[in-house]
Amino acid sequence: TAQRFAQMMHDAGTVVWNGPVGVFEFDQFGEGTRVLGEAIARSSAFSIAGGGDTLAAVDKYNIAEKMSYISTGGGAFLEFLEGKTLPAVAMLQQRTAGP
Template identity: 55%
Template sequence: MKRKYEFTLKIAVPVRSAELEGWMGRLAEIIRNAGTVIWNGPVGVFEFESFHAGTQAIAHAVAGCKGFTLAGGGDTIAAIEKYHVADRIDYISTAGGAFLEYVEGKELPALAALEN
């Protein structure tokens, strides 16, 4: 079963430290207004309190997304559980690599066997 996806990504990466202020809010706004969000992997070392803010902001932005949300992978699930947003994400996969391969349209041997 092959799927075709087209993505348009419009995110500017700031280059001056003055532009870094407010980046988390701007990224969260983009995520919340997206038609579809595929989230695989936390940003930074969210397990440590000093470094959790980015992953927490993304978790809440994905949970508040107006579109369809998919999340996958063990570390992503750990973040979803830590920030209590699982009930607001449309689909959560425990398979990280296989999840990404499925979304990319690659054949997964176990699913292919079930289809045959």
């Protein structure tokens, strides 16, 4: 299964990675997360990694430098991708629009 996902990452134009695919903290259960993470890192796709567990996996497998963007925004990261209004972003937009 991990190899199938890895092939999809190779063919993708954009990858949003939020959440490991196993209990990667234990090596005997981390193979899927490692394979997926390394496939994303090798991909020419624009890659976005977000979420605390995902970032821990990115760090564990030393692939941070190969990610296009790393988000530490937590749930707000996903809400932004969903197109939801974030109060802080809305306020910044209002201020830049002027009176």
